[in-house]
Amino acid sequence: MALREIRIQGDPVLNKVCRPVETLTPRLQELIDDMLDTMYEAQGVGLAAPQVGVLRRIVVIDVGEGPIVMINPEILETAGEQHGMEGCLSVPGKAAEVTRPNYVKAKALNENMEEFIIEGEELLARAICHELDHLDGHMYTEIAEGPLQDVEYDEEE
Ligand code: NI
Numbered sequence: 001m002a003l004r005e006i007r008i009q010g011d012p013v014l015n016k017v018c019r020p021v022e023t024l025t026p027r028l029q030e031l032i033d034d035m036l037d038t039m040y041e042a043q044g045v046g047l048a049a050p051q052v053g054v055l056r057r058i059v060v061i062d063v064g065e066g067p068i069v070m071i072n073p074e075i076l077e078t079a080g081e082q083h084g085m086e087g088c089l090s091v092p093g094k095a096a097e098v099t100r101p102n103y104v105k106a107k108a109l110n111e112n113m114e115e116f117i118i119e120g121e122e123l124l125a126r127a128i129c130h131e132l133d134h135l136d137g138h139m140y141t142e143i144a145e146g147p148l149q150d151v152e153y154d155e156e157e
Contacts, residue, residue, distance in 0.1 A: 048134030096144035
């Protein structure tokens, strides 16, 4: 387990389409562990593999209810709409208004390469949409409504 460097907007790796995972090798298992560590260290609610420079369809999410690992995720259904501020670890210190579905149903493989279905509302729905966009090379800044705003961080305790 180790921290990985988070790539910042402007790095071309963030605009590429990621390849599906066919076999979960020890190397990719280590990647997932590192992505979780890196996400928690950065106090993010999600991280996609391209954000640490790996073009594979893997995301990790934790909206405060425990870690979710999604391999080869696909959105199956969406419903409703939510409006709110969104940020990204690859765009540090910034946030902007983004409209997302309020409900998302998705499927993915877990760390044992078993398929599971996940349903999320509000922040979880937003996080799933945001992270899956990364796998196709898209950033929230492309769909932001209005300018990016500076975010104030709490001082470190
Ligand atoms: Ni992001």
